[in-house]
Amino acid sequence: MYTLQNITSSLLILAQENEAGSPLQTFLFIPIILVAMYFLVILPNKREEKKRKEMITNLQKGDSVVTNSGLHGKVVEFKDNNETVVLSIGANTNVTFETSAILKKK
Numbered sequence: 001m002y003t004l005q006n007i008t009s010s011l012l013i014l015a016q017e018n019e020a021g022s023p024l025q026t027f028l029f030i031p032i033i034l035v036a037m038y039f040l041v042i043l044p045n046k047r048e049e050k051k052r053k054e055m056i057t058n059l060q061k062g063d064s065v066v067t068n069s070g071l072h073g074k075v076v077e078f079k080d081n082n083e084t085v086v087l088s089i090g091a092n093t094n095v096t097f098e099t100s101a102i103l104k105k106k
Contacts, residue, residue, distance in 0.1 A: 056099050059085070064106040067097055072106070 059065070063075045065087065073087030076094055085102065086094050 052103075055105055056102055059099070059102070059105070065102050066104050066106060067101045068103050069101070071095070 059075055059078075061075050061077065064072070065075060066072055067087075071087070071089060073089040073095070076086040076088045078085055078099075079096070083099060084096050085099050086096050088094050
């Protein structure tokens with residue numbers, strides 16, 4: 001997968017090769033960079049965040065989840081209008097997390 005650094009360095013090399021071109025070519029180059037950044041960086045992040053929010057809204061009691069900190073647990077209850085979730089991480093051990101801290105469902 002392309003990283004932002006690889007894309008940026010490739011575009012800079014292209015810009016340096018285009019240095020002798022007209023100013024119109026230079027001004028057309030900037031929107032091309034912005035469009036490429038949108039499709040390669042911003043759009044995939046939006047899709048992932050949408051999937052994650054959908055997963056969080058569909059959580060139910062008894063679902064096994066993993067938090068951002070790597071803690072594995074089972075959903076026991078929801079509190080504060082589904083803003084927080086209580087996870088069972090062991091025998092008689094429950095912890096409360098914000099629902100935004102849930103990374104994925106197992």
